[in-house]
Amino acid sequence: MSYFLFIVKSALEDFRRNKLQTFLTSLGILIGVFAVVTLTAMGLGLKKYISDQFDALGTNTLFVAPGKLLESGGMGASSLLGNRFDLKDLNSLKRVRSIKSITPLSSKSGTAKGTKKSEFSTIFFSSDAFFDISGFEIDKGRFFDKRDVDKRAKVLVAGPKIAEKLFGSISEALDKKVTIDNVSFVIVGVIKSKGGGGFGGPDYDSYFFGPYTTGFIFDPDKKFIRFAMKTDENINISTVKEEVKKEMLKRYEDDEFSIVEPTEILSVVNGIFGILNLVLVAIASISLLVGGIGIMNIMYVTVSDKTKEVGIRRAIGARKNDILFQFIVEAVALSILGGALGLGLAYVGILLVQPYFPAYMDFTSVALALGVSSAIGIIFGVLPARKAANLEPVEAIRYE
């Protein structure tokens, strides 16, 4: 048996003999690690969820939105500026050759009445290109097409969630009438689920989608909130942005619109969640600190309890560093024990919330949890261990 193994084994033997005390001492670290791991898992999950939504848009997409989108507090703030763009903008952007397809976007919210139920919902009005740009797939029926747009047809494509709510089932919804703010539409298709929703990201599953021309019923000014477009993948996206900008500058001032890639939004989302995660970890770290102090306290008690043992070990040849090492190993073992239990508990907790919340545990948080708990063991163990190492052999061995 090596020296190190021997030290670890005798520390574990101590724990075995004082199970309750050991558990209570490691409880602080347990709770701390549990909190850190669970909260980061939730933060990470949320971030991943939102990132996935933008990832679905693909790499060759651009938005044109009113105002300074990324500088004025995100999408929400720009929406407050209202519908700014009009058909003239659409036609001029259509002339930009590096844009493969483009759709204007506007929306209308109201109470939607189906055969089974009424529910507050939102219609996204767009061109038929929207489905391709957003990467939607049809489940039942069809998307609306160019003819529907030209004819200003009162047709809608429904998200699967809202279809099920209003009509009982997805297949029931097909070809049925739905009334929103006293305007009747026919549901021509239901899309496949895009998943998620409810955390600030768009919940496409609960939306309706209709031709933008039909949307003018609700908006006599014929304005759009933004444009989404798919660019030619053979042309550098920044070149496309320059071209779009040139076109837009013909009618607007530089600060009246933004041209945004989903990856830019992604980096903003990442930034926000980076800070959020940091705050969560900082809060949870307080319990780690408290746990560490608990370990330090118990280690001081242990040093007193083991004065005689230290004396014996010194008498038979242990050096100061041997004693120091022994007590640090004990403190680290205590905190790793707490860390491992906390991690296990967090794992169970995350499995339990996963059906309701996109919690996501990654290797980094596991490594971090164990790393941090060993660091706590060393930091808070070193002072008591030094006290033990510096005991005078003759006094320690006389200690009763």
Place this chain on the structure above:
Amino acid sequence: MIKLDKVVKSYKIDEETVFYALKESSITIKEKEFVSIIGPSGSGKSTLMHLIGLLDKPSQGEIIVQGRKISGLNDDEISSLRNEFIGFVFQQFNLIPKLTVLENILLPSFYARKKLEYDPKEKALGLIKRFGLQGKEKSYPNKISGGQQQRVAILRALIMEPKMILADEPTGNLDSKTGQEIMELLKTLNEEEKITIAIVTHEADIAKYGKRIINVKDGKVV
């Protein structure tokens, strides 16, 4: 082999009072000797034994171990001397309760800094067999008798093949028959293994095992 040269151990009680646990004393213990240090309690014999065992440092004077002055050694070097040169046997046995018999015997070898020329585990098992402790290897100290515990302590002292065994009241916690057995064992080690033995005791019966007796009285070697 070990020489205490005019050593004094004193403690300052307050600004004016100094307590002398050991007044100026000189002792030489030669190789292969069996020495008994006898004295009543409070005579300073324990202090003397702690100094010989390098557990304590003298306030004045010098301790010389095999020609090396202790005052010139640092804590690690003194620890290594205790580890390799001296084997301790105590009145309270001083085994570590959470370690098994075998682990207790092996303990000094874990702290050895020099490369051992033998496998300590093999040696420990050999000693266990030789001193009648077979079957107790995995027992914890509280599960064996006092005499057996003291034998384990002696084996622990032997594992590093020390030059000297230092025993502090080795029979103090044992009945007289077991005490005698322990003393016979030490005598055998001295005669057959040529290990220097120094025992500290207040009992004349025990002290007489020594081939030389050192009397300590009122903090002074007489």
